[in-house]
Amino acid sequence: MWIFSGLFQTAVVTAVNLRTLTGRLAASAVAVVGMAGVVAVLTSVLSIAEGIKTTMGNTGSPDTAVVMRAGADAEMTSILMHEDVVTVKDAPEIARSSAVGSLASAELFAVVDLIKASTGTTANAPLRGVEPAAFKVRSFKMIKGRPFETGRNEVVVGRSAAAEYRGLDVGSQLKLGQNIWHIVGIFDAGGTVPDSELWCDAGVLAPLYRRGNSRQAVYVRLTSPGAFTAFKDRLTTDPRVKLKVMREQEYYAGQSETLSRTIVLIGGIIGVLMGIGALFVAIITMYSAVASRTREIATLRALGFRGGPVVISVLVESMMLALVGGALGAAVAYFGFNGYQAATMNWQNMSSIGFAFRVTPKLLVLGVGWALVLGLLGGLFPAIRAMRLPIVTALREL
């Protein structure tokens, strides 16, 4: 019986509370803005890490692998001699096609200075020399122009790179050192790392950068994802070569690790600190909400309403404010930052990498959830105070 009356009381008190909320609009607005700020900041900072992880993590597919020299942690520091490349390409686990033969591309990785369109300062753009099989190893689609022709000074540009740097339109010329390159096309690699790169023929790049017939990495497509272990064992146990074999996915996920971990750490500290600040704001707001309704609450208590419903009503109010604030903040983060194009440094390869901020549903839930936790905590002490108010003194209060 008293459960029902308890529920009824709770509903009544809460309804009264929420209806009188408009009277405390200014103070409540402060709490709402505070929560919105916390959620917006937390979500948008974490969306940077999410964006980097997505770009790096989506690169490669289960059946692609990359081979570098043993001991190298990135293509930048790897060097493969001609014999190494031949040994890799001979592996029977590599898929073959009639058009290009073995689906393996021995590549060169160089970094060139280009001008960032946004700041006008120079940035290290990755210039990759590839072999024809590269287009079959990676997901790749020309969206403008045509692929480069073998043996010519032509480059195709990833779509992020085309947006990031000045002067990379199809048909324009790019002068790098003493060499003139013709930009013949723009490609889309589906939001993966190559989108930030410029590609050209490895055979043209090698003599220009005095690389002889050495290469830095071989990208291969295997006959199946399961063939990886056999492929890796074959190459790492071959006494003629010293090689490191990784799945392409692992390679790029590893590169994003340091960066995204740092950003998550920074975002976490900011989120927690701002959260504590907002918690105090919520406590102050709810205390003054309770204070301004002291007589009202005392009257209810005198009428026979129990303490529990009063506590719950205060908690509901504070969580409602948190929810509104949290949702507002999440909306700001989503509409303000989702898809925002940015670029940062990939330290392992000393080159620029483009990515888009990603405000994922997971992050939105996280942000609003955090706001609710803060709302609950913020309402708790004032609620207990409301319950404990001695009726007589409270009624006497102004």
Add this chain to the structure above:
Amino acid sequence: MKYLPLLWHSLFRRKVRTIFTLLAVLVAFTLYGFLAAIEAAFGMGVELAGNERLVLIHKVSIIQLLPESYLERIRATPGVTDVCHQTWFGGIYQDPKNFFMQTPVDPESLLRMFPEFKLRDDQKKAWIADQQGAIVGRATAEKYGWKVGDRIPIQATIWRKKDNSSNWEFNLDGIYDGAEQGTDVTQFFFHYKYFDESRLFGQGNVGWYTVRIADASKAAQIAQALDGQFANSPAETKTTTEKAFVQAFANQVGNIALIVRSIIGMAFFIILLVTANTMAESVRERTSEVAVLKTLGFTDGRVLALVLVESCLIAGVGGFLGLGLAGLMVPRIPTGNLLPNLFVPKASLGVGIALVLGLGFVAGIFPALRAMRLRIVDALRRV
């Protein structure tokens, strides 16, 4: 001074509210300190980089090598007073995650070029005399527990030795300190001569040059003259001031400064709102008290001052504690290897103090004006 008890009582009229307002301000300024440190870290010491130093790199990119023979030609260029070269070594100490920069250099010209690296004279002598010697910054030495006299093994990723091994070993001859708070004390320097004689390939090539010029205002002309000298050679160059070079690098990492500033702005706006709101409320509550004070003969100015001091006190106590807390906590945050050690820059502390006072003033001024303009009759008539 005699108003102290009065102030005390008005502040603790609502104890909980005052305490939480104070805490909110404290958190805001801790956050401020943390963000300032992050901003400084991502700025990569751009404010320390000078215009009297130029960086000369290969025109295509910094990873292309330049001939060592450029050294004397650079030195002979009018306006140039000194030059030194550095090369990216990119080795690994024990684990690839232990990142710090290792650079082969000519010891004397390095220390001349970068007086901000402070090395004791006896250590300097020992290092110059020791072909396999190296020096390291204080931060890295402490991180790995190195002491002068230790033998440091570094695994090369690019530069193999003539015997085709990748193991390089160095004697630690000295540990340098930074002249300023933001000086990079993570680097590891060793003899270029040892490096050049031992490496398998690339002899006679260096990574980049740092050039000191006599007159910073001529930086652009000298840079042009330098690049002109090497134009149409197989290794063309590009020269910029060190400041522009660091700035371009920081821009690549991302426009963190802007994001950071907007966050600081947001946090402050919120805290300001709350504090102002709380102050206004506390004065509104005390309308009749203020009227009584005025009846007792308190002048308008004195009432204004009382309320202002009250709000500045909350901002001051909370704000300075917050800045202090940030100063204590920030250097202890584990940043991983991407960012150097964090610290709250002195300039940001100054700005922080100004912000504390500003907050106290802005939050207090409106309720204070209200209290000042209050007419005794109106106020006392109200219940």
